[in-house]
Amino acid sequence: MVMALPATCNASTGAAVFVAALIAGLPMTLLAEDAATHVRTGELELGIGFLDAGSFRFGRYSGLAERGLEPIAVFSLSWQPVWDGDERRWFELEAVQPGGSARRLAAETGRRGTDRVRLSFIDMPRYRSADGRTPFRDAGAGLLGLPPDWQATGNTTAGLDLLEASLRPVEVRERRRRLAVDYRRTLPEDWQLRAAWRHDLQGGTRILGGEFGTTGGNSRAALLPAALDQRTDVFDLALERHAGRLGLVASYSGSLFRNDAAPTRWQNPFGAHPQWAAGVGYPDGIGQLGQAPDNSFHQIGLSTAYRLGNVTTLTASASHGRMRQDDVLLAYTVNPQLVTEAPLPRESLDARLDTSVVNLALSTRPARGSQLTLQYHFDERNNRTPRESWRIVRGDAENQRSDSAARLNRPYGLRTQRVTGRFSHRLTRELRLLAGYEYRQEERDYSEVRRIDAHTASLGLRYRVALATLGIDLARERRDAGEYVGNRPLRDTRPPGTVGADDFDNHPLLRKYYLADRDRDRVQVRVDMPAGDVFHLGAAFALNRDDYRNSVFGLTDSSMRSVMLDAGWTPNEDWRVHAFMGRDRYSTAQAGRSFTSAPPTVTDPDRNWWVDTRDRFNTLGLTVELSDPARGRGSPAGRPFDLGAEFVHVRSRGGIDVEAGPALVTDPVPDLYSRLNHLRAYASLRVDERSALRLAWTHERYASRDFALDATDPATIANVIALGERSPRYAVNWVTLGFTRSF
Secondary structure, eight states: OOOOOOTTOOHHHHHHHHHHHHHHHOOHHHHTSOTTTEEEEEEEEEEEEEESSOOTTTTTTTOOOSSEEEEEEEEEEEEEEOTTSSOOEEEEEEEEEOSSSOEEEEEEEEETTTEEEEEEEEEEEEEEEEEEEESOEEOSTTEEEOOTTOOOSSSSGGGOTTHHHHOEEEEEEEEEEEEEEEEEEEETTTEEEEEEEEEEEEEEEEEEEEEEOSSTTTOEEEEEEEEEEEEEEEEEEEEEEEETTEEEEEEEEEEEEEEOSOOEEEEOOSOOOTTSOTTOSTTTOEEEEOOOOOEEEEEEEEEEEEEETTTEEEEEEEEEEEEEEOOBOOOSOSOTTSOOOSOOSOSBOOEEEEEEEEEEEEEEOOSTTEEEEEEEEEEEEEEOOOOOEEOOOGGGSSOOOOGGGOEEOOOOOEEEEEEEEEEEEESSSSEEEEEEEEEEEEEESSSSOSEEEEEEEEEEEEEEETTEEEEEEEEEEEEEOOOOOTTHHHHHTSOTTSSOTTOOSSOTTEEOGGGSOEEEEEEEEEEEEEETTTEEEEEEEEEEEEEOTTOSEEEEEEEEEEEEEEEEEOSSSSEEEEEEEEEEEEEEEEEEEOOOSSHHHHTOGGGEEEEEEEEEEEEEEEEEEEOOTTGGGTOSOSOSEEEEEEEEEEEEEEEEEEEEOTTSOOOOOOOEEEEEEEEEEEEEEESSSSEEEEEEEEEEEEEEEOHHHHTOOTTTSTTEEOOOOOOOEEEEEEEEEEEEEEO
C-alpha cells in the first residue's frame, strides 16, 4: 500500500487518514476468532494534562509549548495465538497522543513463521524559537519584502531609520511527519523477503542568511525566515537466504528527495554602497537563494557469508550506487540592473556521484582461547559532475565578472581503504589480552592534500576477579598527510593562466584540521563491581588527546576527558534505586594570523592570534521506584500503588580565551552557560484488578547565557540584520491525571 500525505496537511488530518487506512485493512476475521485460539490483551488510558507556562524550548519535540490543558490518550491492543494451538495469526495496534502536538500510531500483523507487515505514522514537531523579530513580510510571488514606508538613509543598520518600528514577531518551527511500511515474508527453500518504504514530510519555517556584496568590506546580510517544504521517499528491498554454511543477501536501496519550496527572494534593506553596482541598494535590489535541489540515490548490493568448519567464517559484501541531481539552475542574478553578458554554461548541473563499497572479513579461532579477525574496507565516491567555467555575479551586487575572473566547480571525490586486524587471547582464566592494528588510506580530488595515511595500534586488557571486571584500552594513531599545497583549490577553480604559482586565499601556513598531520592518543578504563544481587557500582574514565604536530595556524591540539560513576541498589523486589554522575571536559587550541591584501601583513607576526576554548559538562541523576512485582502478573494481592521519582541535573560552561599580537586589539569574550534541572514524580493507584489512576508531575527549569544571542538586537551588528533572539530560559510544571483500564 502506498499512501502519500500532502505537505500542507495538518497533524490531525494525517492521523485520521492513517487510522482510516488501518480500520479498512484490519483482518476482521482475526478479531472474530474463538477465545480458545487467541489471547487478547490491551490497555486504554485517558487523561488530561496541564502546563502552567509556555516555552518553545520545553516543547521543542513534544509540541507542549503553550500554557493550558492538553488531552492525553494511549491505546494498545494485542491479539496473540495461544502457545500450544495451531493458529499462527496475530495482530497488534498502538496509538499514542501524549499531550501536545506529537503523536504516533502503529499497527502490525502477520502469521508466525510466514510473514509480517508493520505500518506506522509519526508526527513530530521541532520548535526552535518564538522571540525572533524581522522587518520582512510576505510580498507574494515568493518575495520577502519590506514595509512600504521603509527608509534606508545609509548602508549599515544605523541608517535603517524605521527598523525597530517595522519589526514583527517570527516563530521558527518545523514539523516532520513520517509514514512507513515494513514487510517481511518467509519463502520456500529458506529464502526471506524484506521490503520497506518510508515517506517523510518536513514543513515549517527555518532561518537562512541572505547576503549582498562581494568582500568583507561591502557585504551586507540579513537573517531571513524562509519556508521549509520537503519530502523524501526511501525504499529498501532485500532477498536473503541462510541455509547450512552459506548465507546470501541481495538488496536494493533508493532515496528520492523533493524540495517543493520556491527559491528564497528578498528585498535589499540596505542603502546603496559605493562598491556595489547601480540599483543594487534599497529599493530596487533583490537577492535570491536557491533551496536544496531535488536529488535521487539508488544502490544495489550483494553480500555473502560462508562458514569453514567450526571456527572460521568468511564474509564479503559489495554495493554500487548512483546519486543524481539535475534541477534547473537559477539565473546568475535576479537583479535586472546588473549586466550579465554570458548565459549559464548549462541549464542543469547534471551532477552525478557513483559510490562503490567493498567489505571483506575473516574471523577464526587459531587456538583455544584466541580469536582473530581480519577486515578490508574499500569506499569510493567517484564524482562525475561535469566541470564548467562560470562567469559569476558575486553577491547579487556587481555586474558579471570577466572570463579571467570566472570560477570552475570542483567535483570532489574521495577513496578510502582500510585494513584492520584484531586479536584476543585468554592468558589465564581471569585475564584476556586484546590487540589491534588499523591502516587507513584516503585519496582526495581537488583538495590541498592528495593522500592521507593513518596507522593505529591498540592494546587492551580484561581482568575478572570474583564479581568485579576491569577493562583497559589504549590506542595510538599517527596520521601523515603528505605534501600540503594550500593554494591548490584556488588554482583548481580559476581558468588556466589567471593564477600565479604563489597566489593564495588562505594563509600558506594554515592547515585544515581534517587534512593535517595528527597524533591521537586514547585511554579508556572501565570498572564494574557488583556486590551480589543487591548493589552495583561502576566507574569509567576516558581520555582523548589530539596533537596536530605540524600545524602552525589552524587547530593545533585538542583533548577530551570524561569521568562517569553509576550505582544501583535493589534491596528487594519492590525497590529499585539508580544513581549516576558524569564530568566531561573538552579543550581546543587554535592559532592564526590576521592579514589583508597588503603584502606586509602576511608575514607580520605581530598580527598573530590564539584562541583557547574550554567546555565543561556536569551531569547528575537519581531514580527511585517502588512497585509491586505481583501487579504485572495479574495478582489481586500485594500493594495497591506504585511510586517513582527521577531527578536529572545538567550544567555546562564554555570559556573562550583570546590572545593577540601587539598589532591587533581584542576584548574578553563572556562565558557560555546552561543549566537544566528536571524532576519527575508519579503515583499509580490500583482501583481494581484491571483499572488504575495515575498522577504524574514534571518540573523542569532551564537557564542559559549565550553572548551571540543575548547581546545582539536586530540592529546591533552594523552590517547584519539579526533576529534579536535571546538565550532560552524557562520554568514549567506539567501535571497529568489519567485513568487506565486493561482488557
